[in-house]
Amino acid sequence: MKTDRILVTHGGGGALTRELIEETIAPIFNSELLNKFEDSSLIPATDRLVMTTDSHVVKPLFFPGGDIGRLSISGTVNDIATSGARPLAISVGLIIEEGFSLEDLKIILKSMKDTADEAEVHIITGDTKVVERGKADGIYINTSAVGLLPEDIHLRPANIEPGDAVLITGPIGNHEAAIIAARNELLPDVKISSDCAPLGGLIKKLIDEVPEVKCARDPTRGGVAATLIEIIESSGFGVELDEKEIPVDDDVKSLCDILGMDPLLMANEGKMLIFVPEDRSNRALEVMRKDKYGKNSRKIGFVTDNKKRLVLRTIYGAKRIITMPMGSQLPRIC
Amino acid sequence: MKTDRILVTHGGGGALTRELIEETIAPIFNSELLNKFEDSSLIPATDRLVMTTDSHVVKPLFFPGGDIGRLSISGTVNDIATSGARPLAISVGLIIEEGFSLEDLKIILKSMKDTADEAEVHIITGDTKVVERGKADGIYINTSAVGLLPEDIHLRPANIEPGDAVLITGPIGNHEAAIIAARNELLPDVKISSDCAPLGGLIKKLIDEVPEVKCARDPTRGGVAATLIEIIESSGFGVELDEKEIPVDDDVKSLCDILGMDPLLMANEGKMLIFVPEDRSNRALEVMRKDKYGKNSRKIGFVTDNKKRLVLRTIYGAKRIITMPMGSQLPRIC
Numbered sequence: 001m002k003t004d005r006i007l008v009t010h011g012g013g014g015a016l017t018r019e020l021i022e023e024t025i026a027p028i029f030n031s032e033l034l035n036k037f038e039d040s041s042l043i044p045a046t047d048r049l050v051m052t053t054d055s056h057v058v059k060p061l062f063f064p065g066g067d068i069g070r071l072s073i074s075g076t077v078n079d080i081a082t083s084g085a086r087p088l089a090i091s092v093g094l095i096i097e098e099g100f101s102l103e104d105l106k107i108i109l110k111s112m113k114d115t116a117d118e119a120e121v122h123i124i125t126g127d128t129k130v131v132e133r134g135k136a137d138g139i140y141i142n143t144s145a146v147g148l149l150p151e152d153i154h155l156r157p158a159n160i161e162p163g164d165a166v167l168i169t170g171p172i173g174n175h176e177a178a179i180i181a182a183r184n185e186l187l188p189d190v191k192i193s194s195d196c197a198p199l200g201g202l203i204k205k206l207i208d209e210v211p212e213v214k215c216a217r218d219p220t221r222g223g224v225a226a227t228l229i230e231i232i233e234s235s236g237f238g239v240e241l242d243e244k245e246i247p248v249d250d251d252v253k254s255l256c257d258i259l260g261m262d263p264l265l266m267a268n269e270g271k272m273l274i275f276v277p278e279d280r281s282n283r284a285l286e287v288m289r290k291d292k293y294g295k296n297s298r299k300i301g302f303v304t305d306n307k308k309r310l311v312l313r314t315i316y317g318a319k320r321i322i323t324m325p326m327g328s329q330l331p332r333i334c
Numbered sequence: 335m336k337t338d339r340i341l342v343t344h345g346g347g348g349a350l351t352r353e354l355i356e357e358t359i360a361p362i363f364n365s366e367l368l369n370k371f372e373d374s375s376l377i378p379a380t381d382r383l384v385m386t387t388d389s390h391v392v393k394p395l396f397f398p399g400g401d402i403g404r405l406s407i408s409g410t411v412n413d414i415a416t417s418g419a420r421p422l423a424i425s426v427g428l429i430i431e432e433g434f435s436l437e438d439l440k441i442i443l444k445s446m447k448d449t450a451d452e453a454e455v456h457i458i459t460g461d462t463k464v465v466e467r468g469k470a471d472g473i474y475i476n477t478s479a480v481g482l483l484p485e486d487i488h489l490r491p492a493n494i495e496p497g498d499a500v501l502i503t504g505p506i507g508n509h510e511a512a513i514i515a516a517r518n519e520l521l522p523d524v525k526i527s528s529d530c531a532p533l534g535g536l537i538k539k540l541i542d543e544v545p546e547v548k549c550a551r552d553p554t555r556g557g558v559a560a561t562l563i564e565i566i567e568s569s570g571f572g573v574e575l576d577e578k579e580i581p582v583d584d585d586v587k588s589l590c591d592i593l594g595m596d597p598l599l600m601a602n603e604g605k606m607l608i609f610v611p612e613d614r615s616n617r618a619l620e621v622m623r624k625d626k627y628g629k630n631s632r633k634i635g636f637v638t639d640n641k642k643r644l645v646l647r648t649i650y651g652a653k654r655i656i657t658m659p660m661g662s663q664l665p666r667i668c
Contacts, residue, residue: 006434011464020462024436028443029426029450033458041459043423043480049383053425053478057463089377091387092363093476095429100340102358109362116363124367125375128354129391130345131666135469142427144387144478146377332465 013221013267014325018230038156038234039079039217040147048151049088052079053144059332061108061138063182065174065193068141069111071269071334074198076143077119078218078272081203084155085147087121093142094128100138108139119198121145153207157234159214164303165281166239167274169202169288170195170296171247172224173263175270177255179333192251197270202291206274209287215275220334222325223265227273228310229324238306241322243314245300264312265325267333275303347555347601348659352564372490372568373413373551374481382485383422386413387478393666395442395472397516399508399527402475403445405603405668408532410477411453412552412606415537418489419481421455427476428462434472442473453532455479487541491568493548498637499615500573501608503536503622504529504630505581506558507597509604511589513667526585531604536625540608543621549609554668556659557599561607562644563658572640575656577648579634598646599659601667609637 009016026034033041040052056072066074073090080087092112096105116123178194181187199218207213219227224246228239241264248256248263256263270293276284281299288294304311310322343350360368367375374386390406400408407424414421426446430439450457512528515521533552541547549569553561558580562573575598582590582597590597604627610618615633622628638645644656 004436006430006432006436006439006464008432008464008466011430011462017462021460024440025443025460025462028440028447029457029460030447031457033456034460038459041423043458044456045422045482049480051423051425051478051480052459053427053476054461055427055429055463055476057429057465088379089375089385091385091478093387093389093427093478095389095391095474096340096345098340098342102338102340105340106358106362109359113362113364122367122378123363123365124377125372125385125387126355126359126363126368127388128345128351128359129389129668130340130342131391131471131474132342135471137465137469140429140465140474142387142389142476142478144385144425144427144476146383146385146480148379 008331009326011331014226016326039082048149050080050083050085050147050149052076053142054079055140055142056334057140057332058334059137060182063194064178066196067108067111068139069108070115071196072141072143073112073115073119074196074269075334076145077121077198077200080145080147081200082155082216082218083149084153084207085149086204087119087145087147087200089124090116090121090143090145092123092126095136095140096130097136097138098130098133115198119200155213155216157215157231160235160237160275160303162237162303162305163278164214164275165278165299166301167276167281167284168298168300169272169294171249172268172271173248173252173266175268176266176333177252180330181255190251190255195268195270197293199270199272199293202288202294205291206284206287210276210280210284212280213274213276217273219268219271219273221267223267224273225264225310225322226325232308232310236307238304238309238311239301240304240311240313241301243312245298247296247298269334342665343660345665348560350660373416382483384414384417384419384481384483386410387476388413389474389476390668391474391666392668393471394516397528398512400530401442401445402473403442404449405530406475406477407446407449407453408530408603409668410479411455411532411534414479414481415534416489416550416552417483418487418541419483420538421453421479421481421534423458424450424455424477424479426457426460429470429474430464431470431472432464432467449532453534489547489550491549491565494569494571494609494637496571496637496639497612498548498609499612499633500635501610501615501618502632502634503606503628505583506602506605507582507586507600509602510600510667511586514664524585524589529602529604531627533604533606533627536622536628539625540618540621544610544614544618546614547608547610547618551607553602553605553607555601557601559598559644559656560659566642566644570641572638572643572645573635574638574645574647575635577646579632581630581632603668
């Protein structure tokens with residue numbers, strides 16, 4: 001898309017974000033590691049350390065099921081978990097708006113601390129900047145983390161092969177649906193909670209029990225669709241999803257029906273897509289379902305040799321090709 | 335200071351920033367490492383890896399001597415260098431305002447890449463968020479970095495002792511003076527360049543030649559005064575500065591005279607304070623002066639056993655106690 005200005009959609013996690021990264025950022029930074037477009041990158045000169053970064057600009061700051069604090073820790077430890085690594089340390093960069101309530105700041109910090117404790121990661125360094133009134137909507141939070149890969153583990157798209165099962169840790173769309181409902185005064189009766197949660201524990205247990213796991217990725221901005229398309233573009237294979245197997249909560253489904261949205265494109269903040277050899281998929285599901293954030297884990301599809309195509313087998317049995325969404329259906333969801 | 339709202343001064347790097355961290359952030363995060371208030375922190379479960387984070391909100395984005403891109407890489411690699419570590423990897427988190435010029439974005443990214451190359455650090459992972467028009471003043475940039483400490487090296491305030499020499503790599507106040515001049519249309523004839531530069535190379539050469547170096551710290555927000563007070567509060571000792579030895583460029587001095595500002599309180603982005611045993615100070619100065627960013631290195635004072643007091647011997651021979659400034663003399667300088 002030709003434009004000489006940044007558009008809101010450039011931050012939506014879809015085709016336009018990808019275009020910005022591929023055509024503007026990556027050619028300038030010219031880094032092999034950055035070009036892999038993975039959620040966390042191996043640190044050079046080390047063989048088992050990974051690093052990731054995420055800035056959080058979610059609006060509103062507090063929403064059912066979480067707040068920007070819980071989100072900022074969960075999002076970053078989940079990115080570390082996608083490689084199979086365990087988080088060692090996390091940094092916190094606060095950009096606070098002048099006039100922001102100290103009481104709200106404390107609630108957000110407490111939420112970060114609780115989530116970091118739950119994720120068993122140390123907050124070891126930080127930075128605080130203040131910008132004038134009207135900027136920053138209260139607070140923006142960057143979290144960056146370093147993780148350690150267990151011996152012989154490196155989950156990534158390059159590992160996947162046709163026939164592998166595609167699993168998800170639970171129903172999709174809840175985070176974005178919760179944000180939509182929280183922003184929309186016309187939907188006072190909709191009570192949807194964000195799924196926002198740290199998934200390092202689930203991934204660790206899964207790898208311990210099923211070391212054959214090949215790839216994990218958290219379907220945040222752009223949803224399951226954008227995330228799967230990114231994976232298949234890296235791997236060179238395709239994925240076929242079975243619509244009737246994809247878990248969506250009833251209230252999320254209703255909201256989507258009212259607003260004409262597609263849960264496959266909606267952001268999640270406490271879900272993980274897992275690729276595992278088909279013959280290990282039942283065992284993987286067993287392990288995932290024992291974790292409190294994986295109780296409703298399901299097999300939703302499989303890897304095909306249909307090059308780089310994401311295909312949805314609909315509930316009516318038809319097959320539909322899903323293409324990369326331009327970007328999130330709404331801005332500032334994370 | 336009792337307030338229930340965030341003030342601009344909370345971000346100024348002085349007493350109020352310290353108060354926010356000590357009374358609000360640190361008690362909640364409750365981390366021993368965070369409580370050391372160092373510019374970079376050791377990563378737990380490793381013995382030689384350090385991590386740091388910095389968000390950059392400088393206004394204007396482009397200024398004589400640099401831009402937010404060069405600043406964001408320099409600031410973070412300098413924080414890694416303060417421990418004596420060499421940077422291994424850096425992450426980039428962009429928060430971009432809708433409507434921001436793609437051309438300006440490219441200039442900033444190019445500047446980040448050039449500075450990263452100069453600092454010999456790999457940009458390995460990134461994140462891009464977009465916020466609505468009117469937010470973020472174009473762009474805010476978070477950079478976080480991981481560094482590796484050389485064997486047997488860990489520069490820190492705990493190492494210093496009475497008698498140690500205090501060195502500075504060159505004249506002070508240039509960055510903040512450049513920002514003031516760039517913002518102020520009433521000062522069209524003032525041509526001051528920011529000193530914004532990555533100092534990892536200088537520190538590496540210094541440690542190689544003078545391994546007795548004890549502590550290094552870049553005097554950014556709050557200037558030499560706030561930085562020295564932080565160091566002496568950690569170490570338990572005092573510092574006496576000799577005003578006539580403190581290098582200040584003539585145009586910076588003139589600007590300070592006009593505006594009634596004190597160079598000791600002004601931010602630098604390419605300077606380093608170095609603590610070294612007195613008998614190694616001449617050799618250290620020799621090495622520092624060979625680096626392009628240390629040509630005008632000077633000895634400006636020494637460590638005393640005057641507990642936690644920063645004393646300035648003025649050009650008239652009087653002694654003046656310098657206390658922690660409330661915060662930067664102007665907001666958004668980095």
